[in-house]
Amino acid sequence: MAAIRLVSVVGAGAASPRQYEQARQVGQLLAKHGLGVVCGGLGGVMxxxxxxxxxxxxxxxxxxxxxxxxxxxxxxxxxxxxxLGQARNALVVSAGEGVIAIAGGPGTLSEIGFALKAGKPIVALDSWDIPGLAEAESPQEAVDCLIDRLGPA
Amino acid sequence: MAAIRLVSVVGAGAASPRQYEQARQVGQLLAKHGLGVVCGGLGGVMxxxxxxxxxxxxxxxxxxxxxxxxxxxxxxxxxxxxxLGQARNALVVSAGEGVIAIAGGPGTLSEIGFALKAGKPIVALDSWDIPGLAEAESPQEAVDCLIDRLGPA
Amino acid sequence: MAAIRLVSVVGAGAASPRQYEQARQVGQLLAKHGLGVVCGGLGGVMxxxxxxxxxxxxxxxxxxxxxxxxxxxxxxxxxxxxxLGQARNALVVSAGEGVIAIAGGPGTLSEIGFALKAGKPIVALDSWDIPGLAEAESPQEAVDCLIDRLGPA
Amino acid sequence: MAAIRLVSVVGAGAASPRQYEQARQVGQLLAKHGLGVVCGGLGGVMxxxxxxxxxxxxxxxxxxxxxxxxxxxxxxxxxxxxxLGQARNALVVSAGEGVIAIAGGPGTLSEIGFALKAGKPIVALDSWDIPGLAEAESPQEAVDCLIDRLGPA
Known part of the structure; x- marks a missing residue:
């Protein structure tokens, strides 16, 4: 049995109702594709x-x-x-094969930086406007887009 | 549904057949008690x-x-x-509620140090002779002894 | 004797001649003000x-x-x-009382994220266009601007 | 100008007057040999x-x-x-070319483990009795012994 593949879901600890619902759907869709979520473990988007x-x-x-x-x-x-304090953001990114960023503040920015540095695919849903991120309009599109960009297991 | 409780199993990346079998039984017994294993992820005892x-x-x-x-x-x-390199040893220990040490070299010693510092229960199976560790004679005794010392969920 | 106060200087490991000269002047000016530089230790801007x-x-x-x-x-x-691998970026930022970002790629972006999260003053010289950063036109202006924003020792 | 060579001095945050005096002399002697001290930065031996x-x-x-x-x-x-919390112990060790351990509790034990793992020379002054450590009877002997074992710059 192979290890479960993980996707990092990053975003702020405070989420609007719309962001919360988007993140929840992203988690559900990833699970339906057999992918696990890894995140910072606190509130909001996480x-x-x-x-x-x-x-x-x-x-x-x-x-x-x-x-x-x-x-x-x-x-x-x-x-x-x-x-590890805020340095755990590096770990959240290194634990996933790709990243979905939902809204987010400066902590999310640090995670986007690490993912870009590592060359991992990143899909943004209403998040930072940084070159190199794919933008999605919905949780479904975000998950489909990320899965499309993941490498082989 | 609550998160799965984790126990750190620490030991060297090279194990004798006897140590390998002990570690395998420890993993099985923990699983039978509904506890997950967290470790350094490489070979041998891990x-x-x-x-x-x-x-x-x-x-x-x-x-x-x-x-x-x-x-x-x-x-x-x-x-x-x-x-994180060797610093991940700190993380292996902080991820578990208690530690079972099986044989082990200097990396294991660093993990025992962190667990003692954090006041976590540690059970040793043929491992370092350090004050503060409970010694067990068998995988069964090690797991029973550790579960006995774990705090409430 | 008090500890030397440190400023994080962040930027890419590959620098244009102009960026290299800017970073060198920033280092010189900080030293003249009695401030030490802390950075990622490799080439280019560092x-x-x-x-x-x-x-x-x-x-x-x-x-x-x-x-x-x-x-x-x-x-x-x-x-x-x-x-610590890339997680050392968190440390570069936590070691300084403020940040001067010179140009820079995704690693620098992670450092800007950490500094914003920690509420540290950040001055950008030809770097990422992120809200919350003060922009400077020259090394002199960058150092003056940062010193102005540093809290008391 | 080459970077200053560093030696890790490890030991507990609470020290007896004798341990405090030993650690102070170790720091002085290292400085007289042009070596810097790196430590965990808190009280006692540090x-x-x-x-x-x-x-x-x-x-x-x-x-x-x-x-x-x-x-x-x-x-x-x-x-x-x-x-980084206690994981900073890994950093204290990786920052030095060798280690002098003075007395010390479980945090010190984690540092000794990391140093042994990395193959760095370790000299113990009234510290843990672990195979692989050189034992010294005085600050002078500890510093001389460590310098003897340091590799070339």
Whole structure:
């Protein structure tokens, strides 16, 4: 049995209802394609992506900045309290084969930078306007676009 | 649904047949108790613990030193390529609620140090003789002893 | 004797002659103000900033991605081989009280993200056009602008 | 001008008067040999080593677990707030060419593990009794012994 392939879902810890719903659908769609979600494990977009993934029976990996696993959102199915502070953003990106960015603030910007540096595919949904990101109009389009760009297992 | 609780299994990348078998049984027993394994993801004790866990239908999380997920052993079910080098040992320990150390070299010593510092329960199977570790004679005793010392979920 | 205050100078490992000269002047000017440079320790903008700082008798701290101190540029005066890979970008930013970004690619973008997240002052010289960065037209203006925004020691 | 060569001085944040004095002398002696000290930046052995180094006109690099540079001891001359938590122990070791361990608790044990793993020379002064460490009876002997084992610059 091969390891579950992971996609990083990045975005801010505070999400509008629309962003929350988008992230939840992204998590659900990834799970339906047999892909797990890895994220920063806190609220907002991170919570919504974990929620969608776990609601669809998928894997939701939370890599937390602190050392207390109880700070993870309640939809995460695997919790990694890193203790690395903001440097855990590098880990969230290195753990996934590609990135879907949903809205997001400066932490998300750092993650986009790492993904570009590593040459990983990145799809943006209403996120930073940075050259090199594919833009999607909907969760469905974002997931389809990312899967299209993932390399072979 | 709550997140799967994780136990760190630490030991060297080269294992004797006896150590390999002990680590495999530890992984199996943890899985039978509904606990996942988290480890450094490479060979030897790490591979054996992942193998036991996944053979018993459990979770086997591999936190790799490098960025290439294909360097994980083939029994890992969730692979986190950290890119952090040896510093990933800190992460292997912070990801688990307790530690089972099987034999092991200097990398294992660093993990024992981190676990002692964090006040996590540690059970040693034929490993370093350091004050503060509980010693077990068998995989069964190691897992029972560790579960006994884990705090509440 | 108080510790030397540090400013992060970030930018790509490949620099045009103009960018190299700008970074060198930034290093020199920081040193003349009694501020040390901290950077990623490799070539291009990083080398030039270290060169300027050390030529002016200042401190040039190189935080390398790998574990081999000999990969640092030859102008660094203190070399920290981190072994953390790209995650060392988080460290380059956390080590400084403010950031001067000179040109730069995706690694620099990750550093800008971390600095914004931490609320540190950032001055951009011909770098990413991101809201929240002060733009400067010259090394002199960049250093003056940053010093103006630094908090008290 | 070449970078200053660094030696990691590791030990607990709480030190007896005797341990404090030993660490201070180690810092002084390293400085007199033109070597800088790198340590975890807090109190006890770390403070004493920084104190000795800076009193002798040497370099004292403090790599802190948190992000607040004001938590460094007051003798550090270069402060790197890492934000990496306990994982900064890996960094303290990777930053030095060799290690002097003075007494110390579990954090020190993790550092000894990393140094052994990396094949760096380690000298112990009243510290952990681990195979592979050279034992010294005095600060003078510890520094002489370490310098003897350092590779070429």
């Amino acid at each position: 919570e919504a992506a974990c929620r969608g993934a776990s609601e669809a029976g998928g894997l939701a990996v939370a890599i937390l900045p602190g050392t207390d696993r109880h700070t993870a959102n309640r939809y995460a199915t695997v919790v990694i309290p890193s203790g | 591979e054996a613990a992942c193998r036991g866990a996944s053979e018993a239908g459990g979770l086997a999380v591999a936190i790799l030193p490098g960025t290439d997920r294909h360097t994980a052993n083939r029994y890992a079910t969730v692979v986190i390529p950290s890119g | 080398e030039a900033a270290c060169r300027g700082a050390s030529e002016a008798g200042g401190l040039a701290v190189a935080i390398l991605p790998g574990t081999d101190r000999h990969t640092a540029n030859r102008y660094a005066t203190v070399v920290i081989p981190s072994g | 403070e004493a080593a920084c104190r000795g180094a800076s009193e002798a006109g040497g370099l004292a690099v403090a790599i802190l677990p948190g992000t607040d540079r004001h938590t460094a001891n007051r003798y550090a001359t270069v402060v790197i707030p890492s934000g």
